[in-house]
Amino acid sequence: MEKKETILLDARLSAVIDKHAFDAELCNGHHVVAFFRGKSREANSALTGSLVQVELSPFDMSKGWIVSAGDKR
Known part of the structure; x- marks a missing residue:
């Protein structure tokens, strides 16, 4: 597995x-x-x-980076 591999998933922000x-x-x-x-x-x-859209590392899937923020639906 390469070091740069990430997982990109859709998510909804539920709390601050x-x-x-x-x-x-x-x-x-x-x-x-x-x-x-x-x-x-x-x-x-x-x-x-x-x-x-949240970018997750396959090594730690409990934290991720917000890549793009969409509309509130």
Whole structure:
């Protein structure tokens, strides 16, 4: 397995944990802690209920990075 391999999944932000951390419910029902990366922290104003894409490492699937934030549906 390459070091750069990641898993990309759709999720819905279900709760705010911290200023930059969210509880995200994946499409399969599991919950992970999702973070915004670097400069996207200031640019994004994601709310609970927003649809996002989360990038997970196959080595630690309890935490992930929010890659793109979508609309609230």
